[in-house]
C-alpha cells in the first residue's frame with residue numbers, strides 16, 4: 001500500500017510518526033508483548049522500557065519527577081481528567097476559568113459542567129490579535145474558583161499565552177492551574193519544575209508519536225482523582241492495561257523532540273516566516289491572524305479575503321498540498337471557527353482563513369512549491385467571487401436580497 | 404473531507420459560465436458574506452421567445468456552492484422562463500450526481516438565485532414580497548418563510564435537522580428552533596392534506612420522534628446534530644421566571660458585559676425585551692461594523708449562559724424585521 005504523496009503542511013492536525021519511533025515500538029508488538037504488571041520474563045523488558053519512556057517525557061517537560069507523568073489515551077483524555085479531578089478535589093469551589101479559544105476538549109467540557117452541573121464558568125475573551133484579556137482574567141480569579149484551564153498555544157493560530165504568569169496569579173488564590181499544551185510540547189522549551197503549573201496535557205500524535213497516546217503531567221503533591229478506576233496502573237491514577245507500544249513510541253518521540261527543539265525554533269521557523277512573507281507580498285488582501293509576536297514557530301494562519309476556505313483547500317489538495325481551514329464549510333458546521341470569531345476577525349476574511357503548519361520534516365523545496373502555487377489559486381477563486389472585480393474587492397457593489 | 408461526486412469536483416475545478424454576463428437582463432443575488440456563501444446569477448433572456456440564451460454566475464462559497472452555481476447555469480441555458488420556473492434545487496443536486504446532505508443548502512441557494520433572477524427579468528417584486536409574505540425565520544442565515552416553504556416542500560423534509568442541512572436555518576444560535584418546528588409541522592400538515600406526504604412521515608409539533616425518519620431524496624447518511632434537543636433541554640432546565648425577573652437578570656448580565664466592550668471603545672445598552680428577543684443598542688467602536696455581528700453573538704452567548712435558555716440578541720435598529 002503506498003501512501004498519499006505531496007506536501008504536508010497540516011502538522012497541527014497530526015504528524016507523521018517518525019521512523020525512529022516506529023523502530024523503537026516494533027519489538028513490543030510480538031516479541032516483548034508481555035503485560036508490564038506480570039512477574040514472568042515476557043513482561044520484564046516492557047516495564048523497563050516504560051520507565052525509560054516516562055523519564056524521557058519528564059525530561060521534555062522539564063518536570064522534577066518522572067512519577068509526575070501519567071500516560072493517557074491523548075490530549076482529550078488528559079484535558080477531561082485534569083478538569084474533572086480539579087473539581088472533585090475542591091468541592092467547595094464552584095467556578096471554572098477558561099479562555100474563549102480553547103480546543104473543544106476543554107471548552108466543551110467546561111460548557112457542559114456549567115450547563116448541567118451548575119458550575120459558574122468564566123470564559124476569558126481575547127483581543128483581535130488573539131491575546132488573552134489579562135484584566136478579565138484577574139477579575140475572574142477568586143477563592144471560589146476550583147480550576148483554571150488555559151491553553152499554552154492555540155492550535156489554529158499558534159498564539160502563545162503567558163501561562164507561567166497566569167499560573168502564578170492563580171496560585172495566589174489557591175486555584176489549581178491546568179494547561180492544554182498539546183500544541184506547545186515539542187515546539188517550545190519547557191521547564192515545568194520552575195513554574196506554578198499544576199497539570200499539563202500533551203498528545204503523542206502532535207509530536208511524531210502515534211495517535212491515541214498522550215500524557216497528563218500532575219505536579220507532585222497536588223491532590224488528584226482518577227477518571228478511570230479499576231486497576232493499579234499509573235499509580236492508580238489511570239486504570240487499564242497500558243498501551244505499552246504507544247507509550248514506548250511516545251517516549252522515543254519525546255527524546256527526539258528534545259534533540260530537535262533548536263531546529264523547530266530556527267529552521268522550521270525560518271521556513272514558516274519565508275512562506276508567510278512571500279504569500280503576504282504576492283497575494284494581497286490577506287493578513288496573518290493571531291499574535292505574530294508570540295506564537296509557535298511552525299504555524300501561520302493566513303486569512304485570504306473575499307473567498308471561502310474550502311475552495312482553497314480543494315485546489316491546494318489537487319496540487320498535492322495539505323493544509324487546513326477554519327472555515328465553516330470544511331468542518332460541517334455552518335460558522336467559521338470559534339477561535340477566529342473570538343478574535344473578531346471580520347466575516348470577509350474569517351471564511352477564507354488557511355492554516356499552514358510545518359514540522360521538522362518540511363523542506364525548503366516544499367515551501368517554494370507552496371509559494372509558487374498559492375497566488376494562482378487565490379486569484380482563480382477571487383475571479384469567481386461576486387465580491388471581487390478586476391483585482392480589487394468590491395463588497396459594496398454586491399448587495400444580495402437577504403443578508 | 405467531503406464525499407463529493409466526480410461531477411461536483413469537475414464543476415468546481417473547471418466551472419462553466421463563470422464571470423460577469425454582459426447584457427444580462429435578469430440578475431438574482433442571494434446569500435451574504437457573513438453566511439459564508441453568496442451568489443449572483445445573471446441570465447440573458449430573448450424577449451420574443453422568452454428563452455434563456457445565456458447565463459453566468461459569480462459565487463463566494465465552498466466547493467459545492469461553486470459547482471451548484473455552475474450546474475445551474477448549464478441547466479437553465481436553452482430553457483424558457485416558464486420551464487425555468489419548474490426547476491427545483493433537487494434538479495441542481497441531481498445534475499451533479501448528488502450533494503452531501505450538509506451541502507444541500509448550496510443547491511437551495513442556487514434555486515433561490517434563479518427565482519430572484521427570473522423575478523428581476525419579469526419585473527415582479529419578488530424579494531420584497533418574500534419578506535412581507537413570510538417573516539424572517541432564521542436571522543443568523545437570513546432564511547425566511549418563503550424559502551423554508553420551498554425547501555421543505557421541494558425536498559419533502561420532515562425533521563428539523565434536515566431543514567438545517569438544506570437551508571442552514573437554525574444552524575447557529577438555535578433560538579429560531581421553535582419557529583422552525585412550528586413552521587415545519589404546518590408545512591408538513593399541509594403536504595399531508597394535499598396528498599404529498601404520508602401522515603406518519605410528517606413532522607408533528609413537539610415530536611422529536613419524527614427525527615428517526617430516513618432522509619428523503621438526499622443520498623448518503625444524514626448526520627444529525629442534536630441541536631434541537633439541546634435547545635429543548637435548555638428550555639426545560641430553565642427555571643420559571645417572571646418577565647420582570649428575566650429582564651432584571653438580562654439587565655444585570657449586560658451591566659457585567661459593559662466593561663469588556665468599553666475596553667474596546669464601545670458600549671452596549673438594553674433597549675427592550677420581548678419574549679426571547681433581547682433588543683440592544685451597540686455604541687462606539689462596536690457599532691456599525693461587520694464585527695458587530697460577532698459582538699452580538701458574544702453578548703448573546705453570555706446571556707444564554709447566564710439565563711440558561713435560548714435567547715436572541717438583536718440590534719434594536721433591526722427591530723422592524725423581528
Ligand SMILES: Cc1ncc(COP(=O)(O)O)c(C=O)c1O
Nearest residue numbers: 074075076103105155180182203
Ligand atoms: C490544543 C489541542 N488540545 C487537544 C487536542 C486533542 O488531542 P487528542 O487528539 O490527542 O485527543 C488537540 C488536537 O486536536 C489540540 O490541538
